[in-house]
Amino acid sequence: MRHERDLMKPLAPLPAGRPGDEWAMAAGIGAPLRRLEDERLLRGRGSFTADLAAGSGALAMAVVRSPHAHAAIEGIDPAAALRLPGMVGVLTAADLDRQGIADLPCDWVPPGMTAAPLHPVLARDRVLYAGQPVAAVFARSAAAALDGAEAMAVRYRPYPVLADQEAALAPGAAALHREAPGNLAYRFWREGGRPAAAIAAAPVQLRRRYRNNRLAPAPMEGRAVLSTYDPAARRLTHVTGSQLPHVHARALADCLGLPMHRLDLRAPDVGGGFGAKLCFYPEDVLAAVAAMRFGTAIRWEESRSEGFLATTHGRDHLQEVVLAADRDGRIRGLQARLTADLGAYAIGMGPGVPAINAGLSVSGPYRIDDLSVEVVGVYSNRTPTGPYRGAGHPEATYLIERAVDDLAAELGLDPVELRRRNMFPPRALPRRLPIGFALDGGDFAATMDRVLAMGRDAGLAARRAAAPVGHARGIGLAVYSELSGAAPSMGKGAVGFRRAGxxxxxxxxxxxxxxxxxxxxxxxxxxxxxxxxxxxxxxxxxxxxxxxxxxxxxxxxxxxxxxxxxxxxxxxxxxxxxxxxxxxxxxxxxxxxxxxxxxxxxxxxxxxxxxxxxxxxxxxxxxxxxxxxxxxxxxxxxxxxxxxxxxxxxxxxxxxxxxxxxxxxxxxxxxxxxxxxxxxxxxxDPRGMPAANGAHLALVDVDLESGQVRLLEHLAAEDCGTVINPLLAAGQVHGGIAQGAGQALMEAMVHDPEGQPLSGSFGDYAVPRAADLPAFGTGHVVTPSRLNPLGARGIGEGGAIGAPPAIVNAVLDALRAHGVTALDMPLSPERIWRALQAAADGEAGADGE
Incomplete structure (x- = not known):
């Protein structure tokens, strides 16, 4: 293990240059080199899909979307739209079916999932979520295309709505898909040891229910497409914002029935993805079909409201956990049940994220020999879910880190000491976990000690004690481990993941x-x-x-x-x-x-x-x-x-x-x-996945009158193995913490009982602004991985994994003295105010709902 002072030279250093050498020296691995791409981007010389489309002379596409969360389509009449000036054409599901256009792929069908209802490019006979594409119109300008979309006459017959996973699983709920009775996508179950016996024999049994809120990825750049077909060469050039250019090229070719040597898919500069641009969407297929049909380029750019409606959402788990322990805090057993809302269809990586990434990670960095986990995937009348920064690891970490903190409070133990007693020591690694996968290495206690030292240097304890009158302050800790790298290839096949490693x-x-x-x-x-x-x-x-x-x-x-x-x-x-x-x-x-x-x-x-x-x-x-x-x-x-x-x-x-x-x-x-x-x-193709780990420490201030939370300090120590560039690593941690703080404090995709999204713009979906966040402190512990020649582990998702439980634990630390022992994210002022009122009225543990 090497601490932060050593991270600048994790591999053999480059020799120093000689005066007068014409050959300039490379900075190499470990150097804090400023980003080579920034000057181009900061000077406005980036090449984003919408920039390329703007000067292309392409026809504009607009998508007709369902206003209903669940309804039959009784008829589509494009006549009024086609009479408008500038209109060129319309596509419906019937047009696509006549051309043999295939449905969108589901790339991850986890074990136990017997049927995967695929997302049609355009709805055929019914719609299953508000915002689902029903038709596409094409015009000579974006304004004309929007007018055409509004003029499309679509007749709907509304059906009852299943607005969340609990409603979808309720007795008597109508099945949304014939192949998924009871709206059950799968039950994925794994067990190691004898958890039932271990829990029954333990003197302490903690039972909790947590909710991991639904989120909109909302990258700075929305989705965009520019598709051009050359009939002479029989070649399609397709430009799109994608995190997976090769994977999406295969998906597009499969949907179109187009040989791949006739397809040139390009993803230029991409302004943020956070997992949302891993999914392959209907608009890519629609633009390509139209380019081939109309013989001209087709462009489409997502509006922000469309992004909230129809780009995959993240998280949305109900989590039930039983954590058993001795009275000295040693964990003896764990049972967890995660009920994940997959939304209306199986699409992209959506089904596999909760089953594999979350389900097999619930024990975190702790030695828990007796455990079982059940993940239940459910279909509902909401936008499909997919990966969002961390993709299952934030959900699993939230469960275990909230439960460990609650256990410490139940036993009256120091949460730091309780964690230390249960962590894997370095000498115990590498180690295969009882329910699958393996931790290849790391020193979890050293990473935790690093962030605690940073907290002492920042004077967190004194600042907590100095809370103003009418305020309460708390400190929260969270540690995590994350299997990163998504490999090897044969292992992905074993869990139903239809991608290479x-x-x-x-x-x-x-x-x-x-x-x-x-x-x-x-x-x-x-x-x-x-x-x-x-x-x-x-x-x-x-x-x-x-x-x-x-x-x-x-x-x-x-x-x-x-x-x-x-x-x-x-x-x-x-x-x-x-x-x-x-x-x-x-x-x-x-x-x-x-x-x-x-x-x-x-x-x-x-x-x-x-x-x-x-x-x-x-x-x-x-x-x-x-x-x-x-x-x-x-x-x-x-x-x-x-x-x-x-x-x-x-x-x-x-x-x-x-x-x-x-x-x-x-x-x-x-x-x-x-x-x-x-x-x-x-x-x-690595032989395994390196386990990154980290520890987060948050200091919060809660206004007891209004319920407003301020994040005063957030510190993170990360072990990403060899640090390629400390500046880039710090930037990744900062960005992840900002998104994790957003989930903890303010972000939530909310739907009403009719499945209508109440969070459809930045006017009602809050994301953190600069004024909402402190300057973050970051540090590193370096334990190089043996699974790749660089010794590298993951870094990009750690902030989003560790920040939410650390912040929630900090708020509960502040409010336990006031009778509040349970809260769900996001920690809005209203939710905290209601919890405080409930506690004052004697409803101990109320979370403000």
């Missing part, structure tokens, strides 16, 4: 020594162009500024799985590392031939290959000269020409990588059998 990279070194790096991962703001360049620079010793990173182009990149589950560095970065090493090995062979020695005898420093010196070097140079004479004789016999004479450099001679690159492309004097050029393609 590996990642690819292609690295090309040009004749001038500069590099183009093609990566199958795709950035939505994380800084991949910088981090991946640092990995390649570490190996090749070329400046990061001389490395161009290309992502998001399915036609130019050999293969890509994409970006999710904090896999970009641990898997995608490892593929880059492997490709760079292959290029370096080729360059070493060329340099060895030029310098007259064996490849393994060369040193490589400061971007230069250096021949050995000494008596042994002279003998090896003689062997190399003999080899060149043999090569010359072969060449003369084949061509009748003589090779130009070559002088053998002396011992200790050097050659720069840029000169080697030039020689590689000229091909005049390559080792026998070597093809010209200097490039490599590599893939990396």
């Amino acid at each position: 590996h990642e690819s990279a292609r690295l090309v070194m040009h004749p001038d020594g500069r590099v183009t790096l093609f990566s199958g991962t795709h950035s939505q703001g994380q800084g991949h162009a910088t981090a991946l360049a640092q990995i390649a620079a570490q190996v090749l010793q070329v400046p990061e500024a001389d490395i161009a990173v290309v992502q998001g182009e399915a036609g130019r990149i050999p293969f890509g799985t994409g970006t999710y589950n904090s896999r970009s560095m641990a898997v995608g970065g490892a593929a880059v590392h492997r490709a760079a090493r292959l290029v370096l090995a080729r360059a070493r062979r060329i340099a060895a031939g030029r310098l007259g020695c064996r490849p393994r005898d060369l040193a490589y420093r400061d971007g230069r290959f250096i021949a050995p010196s000494g008596p042994a070097a002279v003998l090896r140079r003689g062997a190399a000269a003999l080899g060149r004479r043999v090569k010359g004789q072969v060449f003369r016999r084949l061509t009748g020409l003589a090779l130009p004479p070559a002088t053998m450099p002396g011992p200790g001679a050097e050659i720069a990588m840029a000169e080697v690159a030039r020689l590689a492309h000229l091909g005049h004097d390559l080792p026998l059998g070597m093809a010209p050029g200097l490039e490599a393609v590599a893939s990396f």
